[in-house]
Amino acid sequence: xxxxSSGNVGIVIVSHSSxxxxxxxxxxxxxxxxxxxxxxTGGDTDGGLGTNVAGILEAIxxxxxxxxxxxxxxxxxxxxxxxMAVEMLAEDRRARVVVxxxxxxEGAVIAATESSGGSSLxxxxxxxxxxxx
Amino acid sequence: MHDVNASRASNAFVPLMAxxxxxxxxxxxxxxxxxxxxxxKRFAAKIELALAPDGPWTDAKSPVKVMRVKAPQGATLxxxxxxxxxxxxxxxxLALVHDGFGxx
Numbered sequence: 001x002x003x004x005s006s007g008n009v010g011i012v013i014v015s016h017s018s019x020x021x022x023x024x025x026x027x028x029x030x031x032x033x034x035x036x037x038x039x040x041t042g043g044d045t046d047g048g049l050g051t052n053v054a055g056i057l058e059a060i061x062x063x064x065x066x067x068x069x070x071x072x073x074x075x076x077x078x079x080x081x082x083x084m085a086v087e088m089l090a091e092d093r094r095a096r097v098v099v100x101x102x103x104x105x106e107g108a109v110i111a112a113t114e115s116s117g118g119s120s121l122x123x124x125x126x127x128x129x130x131x132x133x
Numbered sequence: 134m135h136d137v138n139a140s141r142a143s144n145a146f147v148p149l150m151a152x153x154x155x156x157x158x159x160x161x162x163x164x165x166x167x168x169x170x171x172x173x174k175r176f177a178a179k180i181e182l183a184l185a186p187d188g189p190w191t192d193a194k195s196p197v198k199v200m201r202v203k204a205p206q207g208a209t210l211x212x213x214x215x216x217x218x219x220x221x222x223x224x225x226x227l228a229l230v231h232d233g234f235g236x237x
Contacts (some may be wrong), residue, residue, distance in 0.1 A: 031167050113167045113196040117174030130197040 009115040009124045010037035010063030012071045014056055014110050015076045016049045018042035024072075024105045032112040039063035053077045056085035060097060068096035068121035070128065072107045094119065102128035146178075149219045152186070152211045157233035161204035165234035171218050172194040172229050178216025180226065193226065 011028065015021040021042030028038055039062035044050030056071075063069055071086075073079045079099060086097045098121060100107055107128040114127040136154050155161060161169070173180045173193040174203045181190035184204055190213060204210060215226055 031164050032171075109167065110161070110196045113170055116171055117194070119174075127195065127197065130195065 001031075007067055008036050008065060008118060009067045009111075009121050010039070010060075010065040010069040011108055011112050011115060012056070012059045012063050012069055012082075013038075013040040013042075013104060014051055014059070014071060014073045015040075015042040015104055016051055016074055016078060016084050018047075019105070020074065024108045026066060026107050028112045029106065031109055032116050037063040037069075038112065039064050051081045053081050053088070056082050060085060060089070061094050063081050064093075066122045067115075068098070068124075070111045070115070070121060070124045071097065071099045072102060072104045072111060072128065073099060074104045078104075088098045098126040100125050102131050106131055138232070146215050146217065146219060149214045149223050149226060150186075150212065151223055152209050153227050153230040155204055155206055155208050155210060155230060155233075157236040158206055160201065160206045160208060161202060161210070163200060165236070166196055166199040168234050169226065169229060170194055170199055172225055173222070176216065176218045176222035176225070178214050178219040178222045180222055181213045182226075183211045183213070186207055 013021045013024045013105050021040035024039040025038055039059040041055035041059040060069055071082050073082050082099050086094055089097060100111060111124050111128040114124045157165060180193040182193045183190050191202050193199060212223060212226055
């Protein structure tokens with residue numbers, strides 16, 4: 001897990017596979033740079049394939065920004081567990097976290113690119129979701 | 134989409150046009166697209182690019198749209214820039230292309 005502090009929207013990567021999540025985060029760091037808070041989580045609590053709410057909450061915390069946090073997910077449980085994690089946030093934070101409907105790797109790079117230019121959370125989400133537009 | 138006021142103000146400016154040849158080996162693939170959009174976003178001006186002087190024009194501040202252009206090495210990138218900081222924006226994007234986006 002890695003992060004850097006700034007006023008830019010934070011990016012959280014959630015995959016069933018910790019290798020995919022970490023690899024996607026590597027791509028973001030190398031292609032976009034360090035101007036964006038970034039965290040990743042992958043795997044279930046036993047280290048197998050899956051996702052877990054506690055890990056997602058930690059990642060949101062690690063990538064937290066006053067501008068908000070955009071979450072990129074891969075399949076099924078990654079999305080539902082991310083939504084559950086968002087529900088568990090304090091009320092003032094909940095409205096500043098969104099789950100993007102975008103492919104996890106491409107979406108993370110695009111969302112971070114948008115964020116690195118100082119865009120709002122809504123613009124970051126919209127840009128990532130252009131992949132399916 | 135990025136700034137309503139900027140696009141309104143840009144109506145008062147004559148578009149600046151220029152072109153540059155993509156010199157880096159892989160053309161406008163993912164990494165250069167990210168660099169170009171990051172550069173473009175630093176300016177208020179409306180920045181568009183195209184593979185032909187008459188378009189179709191692509192918003193240079195949209196990483197997804199820029200990647201979809203899939204411009205190969207040797208392609209000529211045309212820029213159309215409108216806005217108060219258009220001159221500086223044009224110089225910045227042309228320098229990036231001439232420099233091969235910092236790649237070989």
